[in-house]
Amino acid sequence: MKLIFAGTPEFAAQALRAIVAAGHDVALVLTQPDRPAGRGMSLQPSAVKKVALDNGIEVFQPLTLRDAEAQAKIAAIGAEVMVVAAYGLILPQVVLDMPRFGCINIHGSLLPRWRGAAPIQRALLAGDAETGVCIMQMEAGLDTGPVLLRGAFPIEASDTTATLHDRLAELGAKLAVEALGKLPLPAEQQPAEGVTYAHKIEKVEALIDWSKSAAELDRHIRAFNPFPGAQALFGGQTVKLWQATPVAGEGEIGTILAVDRGSVVVACGAGALAVSELQKAGGKRLPVQQFLAGHPLKVGDHFDLPA
Structure with missing residues (x-):
């Protein structure tokens, strides 16, 4: 033809x-x-x-x-x-x-x-x-x-x-x-x-709102992978989140509930999100263990909430 x-x-x-x-x-x-x-x-x-x-x-x-x-x-x-x-x-x-x-x-x-x-x-x-x-x-x-x-x-x-x-x-x-x-x-x-x-994806949509449920944020992270990458704010700095899993947990929204070699667990509006791959602005995508070596996060720290 x-x-x-x-x-x-x-x-x-x-x-x-x-x-x-x-x-x-x-x-x-x-x-x-x-x-x-x-x-x-x-x-x-x-x-x-x-x-x-x-x-x-x-x-x-x-x-x-x-x-x-x-x-x-x-x-x-x-x-x-x-x-x-x-x-x-x-x-x-x-x-x-x-x-x-x-x-x-x-x-x-x-x-x-x-x-x-x-x-x-x-x-x-x-x-x-x-x-x-x-x-x-x-x-x-x-x-x-x-x-x-x-x-x-x-x-x-x-x-x-x-x-x-x-x-x-x-x-x-x-x-x-x-x-x-x-x-x-x-x-x-x-x-x-x-x-x-299906309206065009805008970069501003990539910002994570921790008041949403862990299930929603899991989908959010997967939807914005590879572009433009789901973005969280920590201490005013942008951190991209590339991989996460919804888990049981509760606490103040945006608070880090647990940190270990495999994940950083963050409280959401419902449930919690175990984040296992992150990227600081200008850096590389890293598994949690490597990310923590240069950017220590600890239990009780807070991710910034959207204004």
């Missing part, structure tokens, strides 16, 4: 690899312009661009798809379908209508739950029991189109955004190839009930 692929991060790159491996004719790849990154802040290509270049596929990096020149380039391909995954640009209706089979999107949630930008983090924060991928026929609304294929799996107690991302990317790639092999597929309209929006 002759197609155009539009995507930017690693989640999308995995799908592009699978589509190329399945033998489809990827005639053009759309991806975001190169962005400054790393210590030197030099321009870096997206994960999708790297895959495209490795496979000799033409890359197009427009700032918008609303101008006539960009639209003419896409139309000239004569693609049967466009596959979109975490692209980052709005596709106007004229572009959605260009391919014979329209545009299909790989979305990392069980629609209509978690439409929008951050479905993985929102599912974790909400304590959802499962997540998955929907292959959706795109329309002008935000993730409102009918679903062509879906796959689901349980969210484990140890899952982080990083681990869920990898499992969802793998499932999304598999379903995208399956969908391409079966087009046209029957379309299942999304129900009006159960719609939720």
Whole structure:
């Protein structure tokens, strides 16, 4: 099948690899312009661009798809379908209508739950029991189109955004190839009930509020791993918390109840949190024993409470 692929991060790159491996004719790849990154802040290509270049596929990096020149380039391909995954640009209706089979999107949630930008983090924060991928026929609304294929799996107690991302990317790639092999597929309209929006993650959300329950804070830490990292304040300094387990315990909120080689136990609004991996600003992620060697914490110390 002759197609155009539009995507930017690693989640999308995995799908592009699978589509190329399945033998489809990827005639053009759309991806975001190169962005400054790393210590030197030099321009870096997206994960999708790297895959495209490795496979000799033409890359197009427009700032918008609303101008006539960009639209003419896409139309000239004569693609049967466009596959979109975490692209980052709005596709106007004229572009959605260009391919014979329209545009299909790989979305990392069980629609209509978690439409929008951050479905993985929102599912974790909400304590959802499962997540998955929907292959959706795109329309002008935000993730409102009918679903062509879906796959689901349980969210484990140890899952982080990083681990869920990898499992969802793998499932999304598999379903995208399956969908391409079966087009046209029957379309299942999304129900009006159960719609939720996965708003973009803001860094300010990463700050830990110790008045919440240990179960909520456990999900919080896992949801913000790897970005931007759950943040606690101690003596006015930021400390990132990377790994923790809810445990029994009670005391004044934010107070350290116990310290040993394996964890620092902190009182929460309900229960306590045994923190086992921390990172001071400018430092490395460290297991508790190594962290305590340079940053002694003791029973009775308090983490700062949000203002």
